[in-house]
Amino acid sequence: MAIISVRGLNFEYPPHQVLKDINFELAEGSVTALVGPNGAGKTTLLRCLTNLENPLSGHIEIDGVDIHKNPREAHRKMGYLSDFFGLYNDLSVRQCLTYMAWCQKLPERALNERIEAVAEDVEITKYLDKKAGSLSRGYRQRLGVGLAMIHEPKILLLDEPASGLDPEARVHLSAFIVRLQQRGMTIMVSSHILAELEDYCTDMLVIRDGEIRSHVKLAEHQAVEETVIEINLTEPVGDAYMHIISTYQGVGSLQKNGQMVTCNFSGDAAAQTAFLKYLIEKGLPVLRFVPMQKTLKSAYMDLAHLGKEEQSA
Amino acid sequence: MIILNPEFHRNLWLKFSPFRLAAMPVVLIGYLYFAGLWDDNSGENLFHFTMPFAFIVLGIFGTYEAAHALSTEIKGNTWDFQKMSAIGPWQLVFGKLFGATSYAWYFGLPLLLIMALNYPDNAFGRNTPSVWVFLAASILSAVFGHASALLTALTSIHNDRMRVIVPLFIGMVMANWSFQAVMGFDWFSSSGKMHWHGLEINQTSFDLLSVLFVLFWVVVGLQRLIRVELQYKNTPLVWMAFVFTAAVYVAGLYPQGMDMTWRGLDQGMPYLIAFWVVVSLLYVKMLESSRDIMPYRRCLAAWQAKDWAQLYMDIPRWAATLFFALPLLVLLPFVFKGEAGEIEFSVFNLGLGMLLFTLRDGLVLHGFLMGQKQRFVSFKICCYYFFVYFLTISFTLDDAFVSGSAFRDKILYGGGLSMIMPTGVGGFFNSCGPVMVQCGLAGWFLYHRLQRFNKGA
Numbered sequence: 001m002a003i004i005s006v007r008g009l010n011f012e013y014p015p016h017q018v019l020k021d022i023n024f025e026l027a028e029g030s031v032t033a034l035v036g037p038n039g040a041g042k043t044t045l046l047r048c049l050t051n052l053e054n055p056l057s058g059h060i061e062i063d064g065v066d067i068h069k070n071p072r073e074a075h076r077k078m079g080y081l082s083d084f085f086g087l088y089n090d091l092s093v094r095q096c097l098t099y100m101a102w103c104q105k106l107p108e109r110a111l112n113e114r115i116e117a118v119a120e121d122v123e124i125t126k127y128l129d130k131k132a133g134s135l136s137r138g139y140r141q142r143l144g145v146g147l148a149m150i151h152e153p154k155i156l157l158l159d160e161p162a163s164g165l166d167p168e169a170r171v172h173l174s175a176f177i178v179r180l181q182q183r184g185m186t187i188m189v190s191s192h193i194l195a196e197l198e199d200y201c202t203d204m205l206v207i208r209d210g211e212i213r214s215h216v217k218l219a220e221h222q223a224v225e226e227t228v229i230e231i232n233l234t235e236p237v238g239d240a241y242m243h244i245i246s247t248y249q250g251v252g253s254l255q256k257n258g259q260m261v262t263c264n265f266s267g268d269a270a271a272q273t274a275f276l277k278y279l280i281e282k283g284l285p286v287l288r289f290v291p292m293q294k295t296l297k298s299a300y301m302d303l304a305h306l307g308k309e310e311q312s313a
Numbered sequence: 314m315i316i317l318n319p320e321f322h323r324n325l326w327l328k329f330s331p332f333r334l335a336a337m338p339v340v341l342i343g344y345l346y347f348a349g350l351w352d353d354n355s356g357e358n359l360f361h362f363t364m365p366f367a368f369i370v371l372g373i374f375g376t377y378e379a380a381h382a383l384s385t386e387i388k389g390n391t392w393d394f395q396k397m398s399a400i401g402p403w404q405l406v407f408g409k410l411f412g413a414t415s416y417a418w419y420f421g422l423p424l425l426l427i428m429a430l431n432y433p434d435n436a437f438g439r440n441t442p443s444v445w446v447f448l449a450a451s452i453l454s455a456v457f458g459h460a461s462a463l464l465t466a467l468t469s470i471h472n473d474r475m476r477v478i479v480p481l482f483i484g485m486v487m488a489n490w491s492f493q494a495v496m497g498f499d500w501f502s503s504s505g506k507m508h509w510h511g512l513e514i515n516q517t518s519f520d521l522l523s524v525l526f527v528l529f530w531v532v533v534g535l536q537r538l539i540r541v542e543l544q545y546k547n548t549p550l551v552w553m554a555f556v557f558t559a560a561v562y563v564a565g566l567y568p569q570g571m572d573m574t575w576r577g578l579d580q581g582m583p584y585l586i587a588f589w590v591v592v593s594l595l596y597v598k599m600l601e602s603s604r605d606i607m608p609y610r611r612c613l614a615a616w617q618a619k620d621w622a623q624l625y626m627d628i629p630r631w632a633a634t635l636f637f638a639l640p641l642l643v644l645l646p647f648v649f650k651g652e653a654g655e656i657e658f659s660v661f662n663l664g665l666g667m668l669l670f671t672l673r674d675g676l677v678l679h680g681f682l683m684g685q686k687q688r689f690v691s692f693k694i695c696c697y698y699f700f701v702y703f704l705t706i707s708f709t710l711d712d713a714f715v716s717g718s719a720f721r722d723k724i725l726y727g728g729g730l731s732m733i734m735p736t737g738v739g740g741f742f743n744s745c746g747p748v749m750v751q752c753g754l755a756g757w758f759l760y761h762r763l764q765r766f767n768k769g770a
Contacts, residue, residue, distance in 0.1 A: 012607070051544055052393060056607065057614050071544040075397050086390030090327055099326075102319035103398035147394060 002061075003028040003155060003186045004049065009058030011044055011210075018044050020210045022058065026188065026203065028154075031181050033197040034190040036207035042190040043083065045207065046159050049188075050080045063154055079148035083160040083190075085141075089133025093124055093143055096132050097150060104151035114150065122146040122176065138169030145176070155186045162196055174199040226252070229272070231261045231279070232288035244282045248275060265291070319400060320408020321415075328416040337420050345427075356431030363431075367424040371455040372488050373481075375417030379459035380480035382413035383466045392542075402539040406532065414459050425451055437496050440505070442517050450495035453524050458488025460531045467538040491524040510565040510583075526562060530555055546626045549633035556594050556634055560587035581649035585660065588641040592667045595638055598631035599675035603682045604690060606766070631675070638668060662744040663737025669748040670735055674701075676755035680762040706733050 002025035009022035018041050026032050034042050047053040049060060051071040060067045067074040088096055097115045106114055119125045122142040127135060132143060141161065149156055162170050177187055177200045191197055197204075204216040233241065237256040245261055246254060250271060252264035265275065269291075276289045348362045386392040395405070411418070425448060432444040442450075462484025469479065495517065507519040514522075533551065540547055564583035602608065608627055615623040642664045649660045674697075681693050730736050732747040 012610075050397060052396060054607070054611075056610055072399065075544075076399065078397075080393065080397055082390065082393050084390045085393070088323070088327065088389070088391060091323070095323075095326055099319055099323045100394065100398065102322070103395065103400040105399045151399070 001028065002026060003063050004188070005059075005061040006049070007059040009045075009048060009055055009060065011041075011048055011053060011055045011058075018210050019048065019055070022210075022212055024205060024212055024215050026186060028186055029181065029184050030202045031177060031187045031189070031200050032203040032205055033194075033201040034188055034205050034207060035192075035194060035197070036213075038192075040207045041210040042207055043159055046080070046157050046188070046190060047082075049157060050075070050078065052080075076151065077153055078155040078157060079151070079153040080157045081144050081148045081159065081161060083163060085144040087132040087140060087143060087147075090131060092129050092131055093119070093135070094128040096143060097128075097146060100147045100150050106151065114152075118146045118150050121149075121179075123172070137164050138166060138172070141165060141169065141173070142176075149180075153185075155188070156180065158187065158189045160190055160192070162191060162193060170196055226264055226266050227272070228292040229263055229265045229275075230288065230290040230292060231263070231284075231286060232290075233259050233261075234285040234287050235259060237261050241284055244284060245279070248278055250275065259287075318404045318408045318412070320395075320405055321412040322408075324408065324412025324415055328412075329419075333416060337423075341420075341423055355433075357433040357436075360428050360431040360433055360436060363424055363428050367421055367428060367451070370424060371417055371421035371451070372458060372485060375414045375421065375455055376458045376462045376484035376488065377477070377481050378414045378417055379410065380462040380466050380477050380484060382409045382463060383470060384477050387470065396542055396544065400543070402536050402543055402545065405539045405543070406535045410456070410460055410463055410532075410535070413463075417455075421455065442496065446495065446517055446521070449521060450492055450524075453495070453521070453528065454488045454492035457491045457524060457528045457531065458484040460484075460528060460535060461487035464531050464535050464538070467535065467542075470542070491527070495520040495524060508568075510561075523562075526558075530558075548626060549628055549630060552630050553633055553636060556591055556637055559594065560590040560637065563587070563590045581645065581660065584641065584645060584648045585664070588638070588645060588664055589667070591634060591637045591641060592664075592671055595631050595634040595668075596671045596674065598629070598634060599671065600678055600694075602629050602631060603675065603678040606683050642668065657739055659737050659741070659744070661737075662741055663735055665745055666731065666735025666737060666748055669745060669752055673748060673751045673755050676752065676759045680755065680759040683759075683762060683766060702733075 004024075004026040006022055006024050009019055010017065011019035022045065034045065036042055044053060048055050048058075049062070049067070051060075051067045051074070055068075062074040063077045065074045065077065088099070091099065094115065097118060098111065101111050101114060116125070119128055122145055124135075124139055124142050124146065127139060132140065135143065145156075145158070145161070148158075162173055165173065174196060177189070180187060181200060181202075187200075189197065189201070202218055204214075204218060206213045206216070231245070236259055242254070242256060242261070245251060245263060250266045252266065254261055254263035256262075265272065267275070272291050276286070279286055279289070344366065348359050383392075386395065428451075429444050429448055432447060433441075435441055436447070462480040465480035465483045466477070505516050507514045507516050509519065533555070537547055537551055564587040567583050567586055568579060608629060611627045612624055612629070615621075615627055642661065645664050646659070646661045677697065678694065681697065682690055731738070731744045732751075735748070736744050738744055
């Protein structure tokens with residue numbers, strides 16, 4: 001069952017239409033990457049999902065609750081961290097969490113337990129008595145996530161959570177999101193950095209010019225038979241070698257670059273083994289033969305490529 | 314309610330550092346020591362020394378803190394967290410109103426106590442009210458100033474430049490007005506009695522109740538705006554209740570010692586005044602809604618979807634105000650018992666003229682301002698008013714006083730005056746015709762602006 005359902009969503013900053021007839025559904029427990037170029041409408045879409053922006057028309061359901069009709073009820077089921085999230089710098093981490101727990105009307109007797117649990121989750125326990133303003137960017141971001149999830153929401157929306165984080169903090173964020181996913185939380189993350197989404201995303205929503213261009217389920221995408229294969233030779237790739245490779249059945253488009261050839265190949269693992277055997281039999285000095293798994297980046301680039309073809313047509 | 318309020322508690326954490334806690338008694342003791350050097354032990358000097366100090370602390374610093382309460386949330390990007398939380402609107406209103414100003418109260422209340430203990434019999438001249446009235450007026454005025462500042466800050470929440478300075482100014486003016494209103498500045502009568510809808514009321518009590526009345530609506534206004542921010546749905550009922558009570562309150566002040574010029578009209582005058590109040594509020598709401606096309610589009614979408622509940626929620630407040638304006642307009646000719654005089658006058662035409670002029674300005678300003686960026690809005694409004702209400706009036710009245718009958722022949726009956734303001738004189742077409750033509754032109758102008766707007770021009 002879809003935990004987030006969006007139908008016919010339109011949003012305008014008059015006279016510009018920022019979101020155009022957006023439709024999608026996200027399954028419970030999924031981690032969705034919302035990707036697209038700057039100005040595509042990612043932040044606006046996330047803010048519409050939280051009802052912080054009021055769309056012109058459309059229907060959004062959060063775990064069965066119409067967010068336009070019952071925004072307060074829907075908010076109980078979701079946490080949101082904006083890209084420019086703020087903290088009360090003069091309060092301690094514990095005070096920030098306590099304040100948010102009070103605002104979320106958590107029962108007083110379970111308050112301390114919950115604060116400790118969240119602090120442990122986002123790994124800021126040892127900073128509980130430090131001022132929020134004295135924390136590094138990475139720890140401020142952890143506190144922000146902690147504030148967004150103090151009421152144990154089922155859905156977490158994160159707008160560019162990794163921007164400005166150092167590599168160590170990014171690794172921590174990835175691990176944290178994986179942990180949340182394992183607990184069954186549904187997460188939507190917007191980001192420019194596709195490589196970091198690779199570790200935890202199950203879905204990808206591609207948004208461009210205010211339209212959802214594609215909703216890719218990565219498991220399905222990776223199961224598609226066509227694979228990209230990188231072949232490294234010990235000498236430069238000449239025309240004769242290119243002819244041998246290109247005439248093999250199942251080889252699609254190919255590119256050469258010095259001693260390396262990259263080609264699209266249709267076929268399962270057995271077919272790939274047969275292809276490698278064929279190359280060796282034909283006398284190619286193969287150093288490496290690497291079937292590449294379809295990545296989020298390749299999926300996005302395929303779609304971007306498709307988009308350009310559509311535009312030029 | 315306040316102590317168990319998370320917003321109030323958060324403000325206490327922020328405002329009361331150990332240093333600030335200790336600073337108040339130290340400054341106060343220092344102040345009392347120095348004030349004592351000039352005091353002749355009568356207490357009167359201490360009262361007068363302390364008054365400006367208390368005004369600075371409660372009237373200026375407190376108002377600044379209230380005006381600043383929202384701006385810090387928006388600048389600090391913490392507003393979204395609050396909006397997404399389960400905190401209630403009343404909690405936020407009281408938390409911000411008394412939490413943000415808590416340090417000013419911590420400092421100001423002891424100062425008020427010092428003043429109350431040294432309150433001279435003639436502190437405010439001949440009609441000095443009792444010390445309890447003084448205390449009530451001071452506290453009410455301070456709360457009123459803080460609430461007004463917070464309300465103004467909320468209304469200009471999306472305007473960076475107006476978030477602190479304008480609310481601070483308005484809050485200070487309001488605090489000052491309410492204090493002066495109660496503390497013996499006789500606005501209407503010097504007899505110490507007020508007349509309101511025929512009731513005779515002690516002036517001080519009336520002033521205090523009036524301040525309470527306005528304060529009540531300011532706090533309700535705050536709550537309604539916070540509700541919008543917290544994504545609750547607001548029905549137009551509260552706005553309509555405000556319009557109704559404001560009209561009843563202001564109409565009740567008539568005649569208040571005025572010398573009646575048109576004696577025959579006095580029975581209908583409260584209704585005309587009530588109508589004028591309603592039309593003024595209609596005007597304000599029209600001006601307020603002239604920039605944003607989205608509520609209108611949402612109304613249209615609700616209408617097309619036959620979602621009547623949504624339409625009821627989203628209906629522009631100026632349109633809801635018509636619920637009072639139109640019945641009052643129809644009622645006016647029946648309650649006015651005007652005598653047939655030298656001038657042909659119709660109160661219905663006057664009222665209709667007021668409504669039509671409001672409609673004209675509303676249409677023109679919607680055409681000018683729809684979807685405009687904030688920085689152009691004030692300038693365009695000023696230009697419009699300068700043109701319509703200064704230049705045009707100057708040109709129209711230019712030859713009005715050439716001869717004794719010129720004003721009457723050319724301006725009053727010639728349609729000149731009714732081009733620029735509602736008159737109710739000279740029959741329907743003379744008094745309402747010119748403004749109807751203007752409304753038509755303004756409507757045409759708005760239509761073409763919308764056409765261009767929809768094309769993305």
